[in-house]
Amino acid sequence: MSEQPERAAGVKIPDLITASGIPERRVKVIVSQLESAGILERRRAGLRKLRDFANSHELEQFLTDYEQRHLDDRERLQAMMRYAEITTCRMRFLREYFAEDAGENCDHCDNCRRREQGKLPQAEPAPTGAGANPELALLGNPERLPEFLQQTLHEREMFQIGDHVRHKRFGSGQVIEISGDNLTIQFDGPGSKRVHSNYIRKAA
DSSP, rough: OOOOOHHHHHOOOHHHHHHHEEEEEEEEHHHHHHHTOOOOOOOOTTTEEOOOSSSSHHHHHHHHHHHHHHHHHHHHHHHOOOOOOOOOOOHHHHHHHHTSOOOOOOOHHHHHHHHHHHSSOOOOOOOOOOTTTTTGGGGGOOOOOOOOHHHHHHOOOOOOTTTEEETTTTEEEEEEEEEEEEEEEEETTEEEEEEEEEGEEEEE
């Protein structure tokens, strides 16, 4: 009887971490995305590659999605840290975070109770307008923000439709659509792509 060809042994995630020097959490995120894209599969013996990226466009889209996921994770972490640091009504903060009208103080959270007991100063007058949140008033006084938020505010650029911009991988392009922090940009080479504003800089 002819012998069956031996299947290649899979690669274990701990081996990937050791070989790449990338933190464990990031390796697991990358592996998960590669699995979702059909590039590799998980087996008991380890990870096995199923195919290469079909073309450069698929690879670029994968890298863009990874950047976006990394940024979303960082923004969620910053929001959690900010929630822990605020002294205003926590329910108002949560409503604002989920893009709802901030409304009135809940009078039930720990900050509201501490303020009622005189352990916190009375809240500053709330800004008016839909979705107003008293924490946003700190943006007018940046030195009161935590250091990581001061840096984010300092580095953040505001974009408008028609702005000429640059991306470190896609090159030059022009903003054609804006949705929150996400920009759709018509690049000179790879065509239109949706990219988070943190990865874009205005062209000189």
